[in-house]
Amino acid sequence: MALLTCKDLCPGYDGREILHALNFSVEQGDYVCIVGENGSGKSTLMKTLLGLIPAVSGEIIYDEGLQKGQIGYLPQQTDVQKDFPASVKEIVLSGFCAGLKLRPFYSRSQKQIAQENIEKMGLTKLKKRCYRELSGGQQQRVLLARALCAAQKVLLLDEPVSGLDPAAAENMYELVGKLNKDDGMTIIMITHDLHSAIGQADKVLHIGEKVFFGSRGQYLEMLDAKGFSKSGGAENG
Amino acid sequence: MADAFDKLYTYITQFPFVRYALIVGVLIALCSSLLGVTLVLKRFSFIGDGLSHVAFGAMAIAAVLKLTNSMPLILCITVISAILLLRTGKNAKIKGDATVAVISVSALAIGYLLMNIFSSSTNLSGDVCTTLFGSTSILTLTTAEVWLCIALSAIVLAVFVLFYNKVFCVTFDEDFARATGVKASAYNLILAVVIAVIIVLAMNLVGSLLISALVIFPALSAMRVFKSFKSVTVCSGILSVVCTLLGICISIVYGTPVGSTIVAVDLVAFGIFMVIGNFSGRVKA
Ligand SMILES: Nc1ncnc2c1ncn2[C@@H]1O[C@H](COP(=O)(O)OP(=O)(O)OP(=O)(O)O)[C@@H](O)[C@H]1O
Ligand SMILES: [Mg+2]
Numbered sequence: 001m002a003l004l005t006c007k008d009l010c011p012g013y014d015g016r017e018i019l020h021a022l023n024f025s026v027e028q029g030d031y032v033c034i035v036g037e038n039g040s041g042k043s044t045l046m047k048t049l050l051g052l053i054p055a056v057s058g059e060i061i062y063d064e065g066l067q068k069g070q071i072g073y074l075p076q077q078t079d080v081q082k083d084f085p086a087s088v089k090e091i092v093l094s095g096f097c098a099g100l101k102l103r104p105f106y107s108r109s110q111k112q113i114a115q116e117n118i119e120k121m122g123l124t125k126l127k128k129r130c131y132r133e134l135s136g137g138q139q140q141r142v143l144l145a146r147a148l149c150a151a152q153k154v155l156l157l158d159e160p161v162s163g164l165d166p167a168a169a170e171n172m173y174e175l176v177g178k179l180n181k182d183d184g185m186t187i188i189m190i191t192h193d194l195h196s197a198i199g200q201a202d203k204v205l206h207i208g209e210k211v212f213f214g215s216r217g218q219y220l221e222m223l224d225a226k227g228f229s230k231s232g233g234a235e236n237g
Numbered sequence: 238m239a240d241a242f243d244k245l246y247t248y249i250t251q252f253p254f255v256r257y258a259l260i261v262g263v264l265i266a267l268c269s270s271l272l273g274v275t276l277v278l279k280r281f282s283f284i285g286d287g288l289s290h291v292a293f294g295a296m297a298i299a300a301v302l303k304l305t306n307s308m309p310l311i312l313c314i315t316v317i318s319a320i321l322l323l324r325t326g327k328n329a330k331i332k333g334d335a336t337v338a339v340i341s342v343s344a345l346a347i348g349y350l351l352m353n354i355f356s357s358s359t360n361l362s363g364d365v366c367t368t369l370f371g372s373t374s375i376l377t378l379t380t381a382e383v384w385l386c387i388a389l390s391a392i393v394l395a396v397f398v399l400f401y402n403k404v405f406c407v408t409f410d411e412d413f414a415r416a417t418g419v420k421a422s423a424y425n426l427i428l429a430v431v432i433a434v435i436i437v438l439a440m441n442l443v444g445s446l447l448i449s450a451l452v453i454f455p456a457l458s459a460m461r462v463f464k465s466f467k468s469v470t471v472c473s474g475i476l477s478v479v480c481t482l483l484g485i486c487i488s489i490v491y492g493t494p495v496g497s498t499i500v501a502v503d504l505v506a507f508g509i510f511m512v513i514g515n516f517s518g519r520v521k522a
Contacts, residue, residue, distance in 0.1 A: 047412075047416075050415075050416040051415070051416070052412055052415055052416055067418070068417070068418025069417065069418040070418075071416065071417055071418065072417065073413055073416040073417060075410070075412060075413060075416075078410050078412075078413070080409065080410065083460055084278055084409065085459075085460055085463060085464050085465055085466055085468070085469040086405075086409055086465060086466050087464065087465035087466070087467075089465075090405065090465055090466050090467065091409060093402075094402070094405055094406040094409060094410075095417070097402060097403055097405075097406035097407075097414060097417070097419050098414075098417040098418040098419045100402060100403065104398070104399040104400070104401070104402065105402065106402065128465075129464075130464035130465065133464070146413070150413075150417040156416075
């Protein structure tokens with residue numbers, strides 16, 4: 001059975017639908033890219049998948065084996081208050097919060113994994129710093145490290161490379177690709193970066209006036225056929 | 238100065254009610270400041286303010302009913318209001334503020350009205366002033382009230398320590414918490430109940446008008462200087478306890494009203510921390 005299946009799903013706000021009747025399913029171990037123009041409703045769809053906002057109509061069927069505590073999420077924006085006192089380490093650790101269940105404190109192995117994720121994201125030197133005093137790209141990496149802590153089976157990323165420098169972005173894609181291939185992590189990623197991201201993806205969900213869902217090969221063919229491959233590099237990805 | 242210490246020493250050794258006041262003061266200061274950090278960060282401090290007025294209204298009702306032990310009734314009403322306020326705050330974000338304002342003003346007005354109509358006391362404005370500013374009530378605690386305070390504070394502290402990590406997660410980023418499967422609304426509910434308990438407790442110490450100060454000042458002061466959640470929480474707890482002890486002692490020695498004195502000391506501490514914060518910020522930059 002698929003990890004999650006959407007049947008005639010209409011995400012939207014306050015009963016007003018933004019997207020109409022989406023049908024697609026994500027299998028365990030898939031790497032799905034969601035693409036579309038600004039304002040087409042990608043973030044809205046992701047929030048609906050996560051249960052943060054109710055769907056206007058339609059349903060999402062989750063695999064029974066998928067528990068809530070196995071999902072990692074990188075939001076597009078986090079409106080953290082300007083003077084929120086929180087160190088990088090505290091934030092990354094908070095990714096394990098759902099995994100705590102009834103235990104009050106983080107275990108040693110959780111702290112260990114948090115430390116590894118901090119290193120992976122190149123944040124070792126910033127570990128004790130206050131989140132609000134970091135640059136935008138550094139903050140993004142902190143939230144990524146937190147998402148990695150939370151993700152056991154599925155990782156949902158909303159524009160993970162926005163604000164990252166090219167090296168960090170490349171690094172990021174490599175990391176996500178590795179998680180997908182080596183650990184069998186299911187990846188659902190929103191991106192505008194057709195070149196690098198779609199190069200790795202198994203499936204593409206294009207939303208907008210026309211909705212497309214299919215394998216990467218089919219998507220690239222469609223782009224070629226229509227000749228609206230704006231990002232020039234997509235076909236050789 | 239030595240005189241003042243002598244006086245304080247005699248008071249503490251001779252009068253049990255002074256010791257009660259110190260014990261209860263320290264506990265309430267600790268509870269309110271620990272939670273204060275979360276309240277300020279979650280923008281819940283306005284709920285604290287509204288609730289303190291509800292507690293005042295509840296106290297008026299208790300006075301009218303001539304209850305000998307008014308605490309349970311006040312506690313009940315305040316906890317229920319806390320839960321309701323949290324609901325409305327979530328359902329309609331924009332109207333949340335207005336709802337709180339309406340409820341708190343109504344509670345204040347009705348409370349005063351009730352006291353005015355039914356009270357047989359000859360010194361009504363004195364009574365009202367006492368409930369609003371808590372001028373002496375902490376010095377008139379009965380042993381039962383002291384024990385209730387100790388028990389409730391212990392529960393509040395235990396809840397806070399046990400849920401510390403979850404409270405941080407939900408406070409920092411509620412969407413992420415919910416997305417990854419943390420039961421954010423359950424923790425918000427726990428927070429609301431705990432806030433209500435603290436407010437009812439703190440009413441004895443500083444009166445219902447000044448509770449917000451007790452909740453907000455230590456957290457704001459600590460946030461000026463410290464940068465991680467843990468250090469801010471610890472600092473605000475210590476700061477609040479120190480300020481409250483100092484405030485109670487000053488008020489005993491010089492006969493000033495307890496609540497206002499504590500808040501004044503908190504205010505001075507806030508000023509000091511602000512200066513330190515500016516200074517250390519400039520050194521780093
Ligand atoms: N809280 C909200 N209430 C009502 N409408 C909203 C809300 N948030 C977004 N929208 C609307 O929903 C539509 C889709 O927004 P969404 O954030 O999902 O776009 P997106 O595809 O993620 O865009 P981007 O590429 O800029 O991130 C937009 O037209 C936006 O105006
Ligand atoms: Mg978006």
